[in-house]
Amino acid sequence: MRRMSNAVDEGDDEDHGIDLAPMLDFVLNLLIFFIITAIFVKEVGLTLSTPPPSNNAKKTDNDDSTMYIAVRANGDIVVDQRLIDKASVRPNVERFKGEKPEGSVIVVANTKSPTGIVVGVMDEVRKGGIMNVSIAPTNTSRTQ
Amino acid sequence: MMPQRHSHDEEHHGIDLAPMLDFVFNLLIFFIIITSFVKQAGVKIIPSDADTAEHRDSGNILIAVRANGEIWMDRKKVSLPEVRAMVERMHAERPDDTVVIQADKLSESGIMSKVMEQVQAGGIATVSVGTKGEGG
Numbered sequence: 001m002r003r004m005s006n007a008v009d010e011g012d013d014e015d016h017g018i019d020l021a022p023m024l025d026f027v028l029n030l031l032i033f034f035i036i037t038a039i040f041v042k043e044v045g046l047t048l049s050t051p052p053p054s055n056n057a058k059k060t061d062n063d064d065s066t067m068y069i070a071v072r073a074n075g076d077i078v079v080d081q082r083l084i085d086k087a088s089v090r091p092n093v094e095r096f097k098g099e100k101p102e103g104s105v106i107v108v109a110n111t112k113s114p115t116g117i118v119v120g121v122m123d124e125v126r127k128g129g130i131m132n133v134s135i136a137p138t139n140t141s142r143t144q
Numbered sequence: 145m146m147p148q149r150h151s152h153d154e155e156h157h158g159i160d161l162a163p164m165l166d167f168v169f170n171l172l173i174f175f176i177i178i179t180s181f182v183k184q185a186g187v188k189i190i191p192s193d194a195d196t197a198e199h200r201d202s203g204n205i206l207i208a209v210r211a212n213g214e215i216w217m218d219r220k221k222v223s224l225p226e227v228r229a230m231v232e233r234m235h236a237e238r239p240d241d242t243v244v245i246q247a248d249k250l251s252e253s254g255i256m257s258k259v260m261e262q263v264q265a266g267g268i269a270t271v272s273v274g275t276k277g278e279g280g
Contacts, residue, residue: 020161021161023165024161024164024165027165027168027169027172028168031171034172034175037179038175038178044194044199044275045197045273045275046194046197046198046272046273047198047271047272048245048271048273050260071253109254110253110254111254111257112253112254114249114251114253115209115250115252115253116193116249118192118253119194119247120194126196127196135253135257137253137257137258
């Protein structure tokens with residue numbers, strides 16, 4: 001007779017374990033809360049490095065394993081005392097790489113220059129095939 | 145007709161919740177950990193564009209430099225010397241953290257360089273600048 005009415009049966013039969021359903025509800029709520037508040041950081045970026053200190057001391061043009069690209073405060077890009085635009089950074093770097101495959105590039109950025117330009121130049125250098133690019137800040141308006 | 149035996153061989157109506165609960169618990173712990181390990185800067189900036197940017201999965205200390213030169217870290221505006229102190233503290237808590245400087249594309253690059261110096265003085269050598277990659 002009890003077998004026939006299973007729905008009623010379940011109500012009054014003693015369970016062995018704890019009833020997990022309310023706990024599960026609670027945990028699911030917590031889970032949803034954390035999923036919603038979780039911030040998925042998909043940070044992409046260029047690794048910044050400063051030039052080795054020895055290079056900092058003698059920043060001369062005849063140190064020919066290093067190519068200097070200057071970025072002026074107004075965003076101008078200067079290579080070898082020539083004013084170039086951003087698109088010509090890459091051919092310049094490629095030519096330099098052809099001459100000095102082990103060479104590195106230092107972006108000499110005026111402290112007032114916009115970050116977007118500096119990062120853009122670093123990006124162009126990397127596109128040109130030289131991954132060893134570092135950034136040196138400078139205060140002087142003089143750009144080599 | 146004894147209730148104990150009865151409940152034993154009776155067919156269960158619900159699904160067994162225990163494996164699901166295990167799974168959900170794991171998910172829960174995962175998300176709790178994810179949320180607490182990332183130090184958001186707390187401000188929105190416009191990043192520079194770069195096509196050769198790499199993914200930095202472990203970059204979890206974010207320092208924002210706004211276009212007006214303000215530095216934000218851990219949802220607070222900080223001054224330049226404070227950056228070093230905060231980086232040192234965070235570095236002591238979890239030594240394998242790396243730093244991503246989220247510099248606005250219109251900010252002065254000198255501030256980014258100074259922040260980088262402070263971070264490296266604080267003991268974290270791996271610093272990168274956040275960019276907008278090809279994926280957006």
